[in-house]
Amino acid sequence: MRKTGAEIVVELLQHYGVDLVFGYPGGTIMPVYDALYHSGLRHILARHEQGACHAADGYARATGKTGVVIATSGPGATNLVTGLATAYMDSVPLIAITGQVPTFAIGTDSFQEADIYGITIPITKYNYLVKDVAKLAETFAEAFYIARTGRPGPVLIDIPKDVQLASTEYAPVAQADIPLLKYTPEPQYEFDAQLDELVLLLRAAKRPVLFVGGGAVISNASVGIHRLARKLSLPVTNTLIANGVFPSQDPLSLGMAGMHGTRYANEAIFASDLLIAAGARFDDRVTGKIAEFAQRAKIVHIDIDPAEVGKVVPVDLSIIGNLKDVLDGLLAKLEAVDFEPQTKWLGQIKEWKEKYPLTYTQSASIIKPQCVIQTISELTQGEAIITTGVGQHQMWASLYCDHRHPKHFITSGGLGTMGFCVPSGIGAQLGCPDKLVVTITGDGSFQMNLQELATAAYYNIPVKIVILNNGYLGMVRQWQEMFFERRYSETHLEDGNPDFVMVAKGFGLEAFRVTRPEEVRPTLAMAFALPGPVVIDCRVEKEENVWPMIPTGGTVKDTIEH
Amino acid sequence: MPHVLVAYTDDEPGVLNRVASLFRRRAFNIHSLTVGPTEKAGVSRMTIVVDTDDQGAARAQSNLEKLLNVQKVENLSIRPSVVRDLVLLRVAAESTVRPEIIQLAQSFRATVVDIATNSLVLECTGSAGKIDALLDVMKPYGILEMGRTGVVAMARGADFFGAQSACTATEALAVNFQ
Numbered sequence: 001m002r003k004t005g006a007e008i009v010v011e012l013l014q015h016y017g018v019d020l021v022f023g024y025p026g027g028t029i030m031p032v033y034d035a036l037y038h039s040g041l042r043h044i045l046a047r048h049e050q051g052a053c054h055a056a057d058g059y060a061r062a063t064g065k066t067g068v069v070i071a072t073s074g075p076g077a078t079n080l081v082t083g084l085a086t087a088y089m090d091s092v093p094l095i096a097i098t099g100q101v102p103t104f105a106i107g108t109d110s111f112q113e114a115d116i117y118g119i120t121i122p123i124t125k126y127n128y129l130v131k132d133v134a135k136l137a138e139t140f141a142e143a144f145y146i147a148r149t150g151r152p153g154p155v156l157i158d159i160p161k162d163v164q165l166a167s168t169e170y171a172p173v174a175q176a177d178i179p180l181l182k183y184t185p186e187p188q189y190e191f192d193a194q195l196d197e198l199v200l201l202l203r204a205a206k207r208p209v210l211f212v213g214g215g216a217v218i219s220n221a222s223v224g225i226h227r228l229a230r231k232l233s234l235p236v237t238n239t240l241i242a243n244g245v246f247p248s249q250d251p252l253s254l255g256m257a258g259m260h261g262t263r264y265a266n267e268a269i270f271a272s273d274l275l276i277a278a279g280a281r282f283d284d285r286v287t288g289k290i291a292e293f294a295q296r297a298k299i300v301h302i303d304i305d306p307a308e309v310g311k312v313v314p315v316d317l318s319i320i321g322n323l324k325d326v327l328d329g330l331l332a333k334l335e336a337v338d339f340e341p342q343t344k345w346l347g348q349i350k351e352w353k354e355k356y357p358l359t360y361t362q363s364a365s366i367i368k369p370q371c372v373i374q375t376i377s378e379l380t381q382g383e384a385i386i387t388t389g390v391g392q393h394q395m396w397a398s399l400y401c402d403h404r405h406p407k408h409f410i411t412s413g414g415l416g417t418m419g420f421c422v423p424s425g426i427g428a429q430l431g432c433p434d435k436l437v438v439t440i441t442g443d444g445s446f447q448m449n450l451q452e453l454a455t456a457a458y459y460n461i462p463v464k465i466v467i468l469n470n471g472y473l474g475m476v477r478q479w480q481e482m483f484f485e486r487r488y489s490e491t492h493l494e495d496g497n498p499d500f501v502m503v504a505k506g507f508g509l510e511a512f513r514v515t516r517p518e519e520v521r522p523t524l525a526m527a528f529a530l531p532g533p534v535v536i537d538c539r540v541e542k543e544e545n546v547w548p549m550i551p552t553g554g555t556v557k558d559t560i561e562h
Numbered sequence: 563m564p565h566v567l568v569a570y571t572d573d574e575p576g577v578l579n580r581v582a583s584l585f586r587r588r589a590f591n592i593h594s595l596t597v598g599p600t601e602k603a604g605v606s607r608m609t610i611v612v613d614t615d616d617q618g619a620a621r622a623q624s625n626l627e628k629l630l631n632v633q634k635v636e637n638l639s640i641r642p643s644v645v646r647d648l649v650l651l652r653v654a655a656e657s658t659v660r661p662e663i664i665q666l667a668q669s670f671r672a673t674v675v676d677i678a679t680n681s682l683v684l685e686c687t688g689s690a691g692k693i694d695a696l697l698d699v700m701k702p703y704g705i706l707e708m709g710r711t712g713v714v715a716m717a718r719g720a721d722f723f724g725a726q727s728a729c730t731a732t733e734a735l736a737v738n739f740q
Contacts, residue, residue: 117576121583126630129576146630307624310617 005133006031006164009097010039012140015172018068020044020059020430022052026072027112029099031164033070044430044459047451049076051423053083054449057092058420058427061410062385062435064220066093066148067427073099074112077158078119082417085123087154089414090241091218093147094154096124102162103131117158125153133166141173151305152218194319195329198276199337201298201317202232205274207345210234211257214241214413215279215303215323222246222406224327225278231334233341235349237265239280240394241413244403254349255358258286260395263356263548266556268349272297279303279323282312283414284552292555302326356548356561358399367517369393369468369540373400375521376438376466379528384436385410385428389421389445392474395546397440419448425463426456436464436528443469443497450503456533457508464528465535467500470542478545482560494542504535511535564593565619565639566715566731569608570600572631580629581608590614590622594712605633609714611735642718642728645735648711649693650675651684654704663703670696681706690735 003011009032013021022044025033036043046052049071056067067087071080077098087094101110117129126146128139136159143155202208216225216238222245229236229252236246237254246253254265269275275297280286287293293313301308301315302323309318319326360370373396376384382404388394388411403409410428412420425439446467456463471494480488504511510530514523520538527534547562571577578597585592593611600607612622619639626635638645651672655663663682664674672686686696690713697705715731 118579121576121580122587305628307621307628309624311621314617 001170002167003170004031004035004165004167005136005159006035008133008136008168008170009140009159009164010035010041011170012137012172013068014039014041016066016140016144018066021068021070022046022056022059022427023070024049024052024072024076026076026099028073028101028161029070029076029097029164031161032097032099032159043070044426044455046423047454048449049079050083050419051426051449051452051455053080053094053096054086054417054420054423055427055430055452055455056094057083057087058387058410058424059431060087060092060094060427061090061424062407062428063431064407065431066095066144068095068097070097071099072112073101073116074114076112077116078114080116080156081119081123082415084120084154084156086412086415086417086420088123088125090214090412091152092154093152095143095147096154096156098156098158099164100129100158100160103160104162106160116156120156123154124156125151127156127158129158129160130163131160133163133168136163137170137173151215189320191319191321191326191329194317195326195333197317198300198319198330199333201274201300202334202339203337206342207268207272207348208232208234208274208276208342209254209268209272209297210236211269211275211277211280212236212238212242212245213278213280214239216242216245217406219279219304219323220406221279221323221327224324224331227331228327228334231331232339233346235268235346237261237268239283239286239413240398240411241409242280243398243401243409244406248401248403256398258283259288259550259552260399260546260548261286262358262399263556263559263561264349264352266550266559267352267356269294269297270556271348274298274300276300277302278327281308284312287312288550289553289555359562360544360547363541364517367514367520367538367540369470369538369544370396370400371517372466372468372520372524372538372540373397373440375524376440377402379521379525380436380438382408384408384438385432387411387421387425387428387437387439389441389448390416390418391442391445391476392470392478392544392546393440393442393445393468395475396468418445421445421449422456422463422465423449423452425465426452426461429461429463430459437462438528439463439465441465441467442474443467443471443493443500444473446500447497453504453507453509453533453535460532462530462532465533466524467535467537468540469497469500469537470540470544471497472542474544475546477543481543481545482551500535500537509533509535511537513537513539515539563613563615564732564735565612565614565616565622565637566643566645566713566735567610567612567619567623567626568636568638568715569610569626569632570634571606571608572633573599573604573606574631577606577631578608580631581610581626584625584629585610585612585622588622588625590618596712596714598714609712611713636717638715638717638731640730640732643715643731643734644718645689645713645715645731646687647690647693647713648685648687649696650709651686651696651700651705652681652707653684653700654680654706655682656680659703663700666699667696670699672696
């Protein structure tokens with residue numbers, strides 16, 4: 001059957017199981033929006049392309065499905081850049097579809113023309129400029145396959161307007177037919193011998209630590225991680241985006257490692273004689289001073305991406321493959337082996353946990369941000385999906401939430417994108433309509449992309465947005481306090497902040513302000529029970545700092561407790 | 563240290579952009595990069611000389627292999643290889659010194675491809691070291707213009723002759739980096 005390029009785009013999205021797209025129309029993407037009009041494919045109109053992109057990202061992280069975002073050429077496309085880079089850094093499967101000026105106008109500095117293909121090469125897993133309508137079916141088949149297999153990532157498809165309007169015979173391409181033989185997302189890596197080696201290392205280890213990263217979330221390896229930790233009594237620490245892969249209340253859990261990680265996680269890594277990194281990429285926020293990172297340990301790196309091995313830290317053994325498969329293989333080998341728990345090591349860890357607990361100074365008169373997080377966690381019993389912005393509130397959310405499930409803590413880890421909070425909460429809520437979604441943000445992050453409140457209000461997306469409002473760009477202020485002699489250069493937001501309750505109400509949301517500690521719990525409980533979106537402006541301690549902290553390039557010995 | 567990577571890529575628009583972008587983004591210093599067709603239609607061959615250490619070369623290789631348009635990557639740095647560079651050289655050549663220049667060129671197996679009143683153009687192919695030597699020899703006469711292609715390299719056959727004298731791509735290029 002003959003169809004136009006635009007009709008083909010919409011049919012392909014439906015063919016590949018997309019039930020929800022985010023986007024913002026404009027001149028060169030109008031044919032696609034016209035095809036959407038009668039298609040029945042649900043489209044969420046954001047108020048800014050960046051918001052649409054983060055929403056698609058939040059949707060993808062919460063559901064494990066591929067998020068889709070649509071934008072027009074030029075400024076529409078460039079507004080996706082931060083969203084794509086965010087998704088790329090955290091390996092989130094996204095398809096971005098952009099309109100482009102007609103093929104005959106490309107290269108002429110045409111109205112709303114930007115070389116989005118060239119611009120996004122370094123921040124996408126792959127991208128396309130489709131110049132022939134007959135290539136659309138094949139391109140989408142490849143794009144979805146590339147986005148969600150192997151190490152996932154965003155894929156951008158740039159489609160000139162004349163290609164959207166041209167027509168061709170259309171038949172969808174089955175993914176098995178993809179002529180993309182050069183792309184082997186999960187090559188048939190043999191890791192049997194490496195697993196034998198790992199078993200030997202595990203048997204010899206006296207102070208082993210399992211270090212879990214985002215790969216464990218992506219490959220659904222949570223059960224395997226759990227079984228491995230149980231079987232070997234392995235202490236488990238995690239990266240920021242792996243919160244929830246292993247329950248944070250488990251006695252074997254060390255919580256998050258790194259710059260703002262728990263002291264006991266960092267002590268354990270520092271003292272370990274075997275560190276097994278599972279789907280983690282040794283970010284500098286985790287390693288600190290590389291020369292002293294786990295310096296006494298043999299390091300084993302399990303990852304699906306060979307290019308990650310040895311990138312930052314030299315490793316003693318690498319195992320390339322899907323983490324879930326690797327763990328299944330390892331557990332099968334361990335079945336016949338009896339392991340004595342390393343009681344001395346576990347005792348040491350218990351000692352560290354008692355000696356260096358996560359604490360903060362309580363107050364009866366001022367709301368402590370950590371206390372708000374704990375209250376959220378208690379009220380939701382760790383069952384809510386939490387999304388965050390970036391900064392102090394993000395670290396407190398990571399440290400003080402009770403993380404029970406993977407895909408329940410959605411945050412921009414790699415790129416550290418402020419303004420990720422509200423739109424990702426909207427996306428997560430749309431992906432998981434039966435879940436309570438709580439967006440924890442700061443007054444700084446909230447104001448980047450707060451236009452998306454309109455989206456939440458219009459579609460009645462019941463995300464609960466909690467602002468830890470300290471009137472500062474808190475994390476930068478903390479660094480200025482510590483490293484720049486308290487010169488708070490351009491980090492004081494308070495005087496310029498709008499009345500967030502009035503702003504939220506203006507957008508059509510319910511909104512509350514909380515200024516006293518005793519109001520926190522009842523207000524949050526009441527807000528969480530409301531059927532629609534809510535903003536809660538919590539006026540918290542202004543100069544609270546995130547502790548513990550290892551300054552840049554330091555080690556656990558340099559930890560500042562408070 | 564020079565490392566030589568040979569990448570077989572799809573012959574498509576944008577591939578060179580992706581490769582160059584990758585090297586820039588990962589902070590590798592490209593010394594030379596040549597692209598051309600191969601024996602197989604639709605496949606290009608890139609010879610990339612990158613100034614890095616062994617781990618860096620391994621990282622560059624695995625990152626290159628991640629690019630979807632890259633089909634295969636060989637690291638010739640550690641393999642006996644043929645490494646060739648081509649130069650076109652315009653030398654100032656008044657009639658009085660012309661025979662002398664031509665004679666010198668012949669000893670490098672360089673050929674004269676253009677003669678004008680006061681200058682001539684030489685073409686020379688060879689290892690990077692040989693070309694450097696030719697440049698040294700011609701310098702006193704006055705080099706007016708020079709164009710070099712950058713390195714093209716190929717591994718020697720497994721049963722090649724003269725195993726004793728063969729050097730790896732890195733060794734062949736080392737002279738450039740001294």
